[in-house]
Amino acid sequence: MSELHGVEAVVLVGGKGTRLRPLTLSAPKPMLPTAGVPFLEHLLSRIRSVGITHVVLGTSYKAEVFQDYFGDGAKLGLELEYVVEDVPLDTAGAIRNVAHKLRERDVMVFNGDILSGVDLHGIVETHRTAEADVTLHLVKVDDPRRFGCVPTDEEGRVTAFLEKTENPPTDQINAGCYVFRREVVLEIPEGRPVSVERETFPGLLERGARIQGHVDATYWLDLGTPAAFVQGSADLVRGIAPSSALPSEPGEAIVLGGAEVHEDAVLSGGTTIGANTTVAAGAVVDGSVVFDGAVIGEGAVVERTVLGAGALVQAGAVLRDAVIGDGAVIGARCELVGGARVWPDVVLPEAGVRFSADV
Template structure:
């Protein structure tokens, strides 16, 4: 969980749920991209609440000064859920409006516009809602003509609206104080429905801004590529936008083709004739001559040897994909596994 405060800023405090916020994405921890958006909206103070491995956050972000922010850390003694985690940091809040984020979402909405909707409608809670092409995979949030949220619906094959919860909220401080303390609470299943039942004003801010749930490896790869290509907004990229982000000490053969928003990590080597599209190559990975890597994650120190094909696959750290192997359609290779040359194929040999 992350709470972001707005001392001396245009926005007030904010909060964020982050299951894997330190996972490298487009060259930096995923959380860095979210914090860059928050900072660009005018926020300078952050309260970051975590339930595990708190030191991984503080080791990287420190007190926030090198990001021109002030960061404070709060650790949960036990997992408290989305609502309980927000309640757990309540004593660190100093203002009446609190912006809340889900940390596994990559989005480009105008945060100041969300806050304006909240204040213009005198809402108790405001939700950022985004329209998606296929809402069946998500819970739906219908609203009336005034933007009042009507209900929260579970996943259904026949959704009544294409609006879904985009993982960004504005809370009144009084609502946060009313969340039960010291036990797990879900804002989606308990807090928000309870507010509607009590007659509270729950507003929806609806737009078509960039939005992607980063909860699966495929979404992580595509989201990273969108950041590299500049489709998803971020001020945290360690380089300019383009077809590839190549980090320090990487060696890419002039006859290799690297494009589609690929991130090439530090010390990576890519051989002649290799084709790498929309992939994440972590530090020290090796892609052999003539190998093809498409929309995949190649772990730190892993090897994809000459002529191998890896598509929509996650290859663990230090694993070896032998020459002329072929992996497709969601295969997961554990760290340190070694596949021999020609060891796995998905199509007939010719």
């Protein structure tokens, strides 16, 4: 496939990831280990795979973590630049905040917490064929009531941006990926919060600008919640979601270097076992993300759970749909279910207690 020319990328990674706490207390959401590498690395690998090499990261929360890890991007074949957002500027404001780094005619913008299989070539082709001012990736979802929806006409032009409603007129939603003509970016007001959906896009429609929709039904997932984060990581491990950044071939599990997994343990469902982790005999780990240095004891069950770095799950404990902070200790025979979250370094006693709320 030919490389895209005259296109650069902006990735918005400034959010605090509050819905993923306590995981994001120590790292920004796009830097959380996802199928063996920081989530952002999967996105950057997709950007590089279509020939885009200049990428600007719009950062804010723990901005230094991105630059410390990726540096100038040379190891990924990219030229990375960083712009820090000192105060929250919303999506369009964040895009305008990086405008001084832009130099190509077309700018592809990504929300940094979306896992997608969309054809990036296809979006740019749609944009240029339509001679659009802005092109939006629109994805069809089963239940559009949970989102604002974006109707289009017979030529694919966007006609409106609608708030959440019980009776949406279309199943198309904004998927968090856009192509802007650079001139349109420069027209966004500078130095204040600006919403793309409530201000920028409606304003463009009012003055007759062409906003085009690129509609598909490819893989798409917003990783904003613990359940979605776990699902996204598992889908990457199993090869359901596309990425060239996996540290091994897709399968039921990825086991990183230095991990010790007993031959009688069972790993399944797209599990990731972090570096220097220990999984004891009889343990079952299904569809979970286990960060570096964690320990899972004999006969423990860990399902659809995120286990933080250095956390300890003692023998016979059961974790289902849980989030365990870094360094936490889950006592023997404890049971955590139904979205329970354990904050970093909390120690739960060996009492066989059942938890279903934050601890």
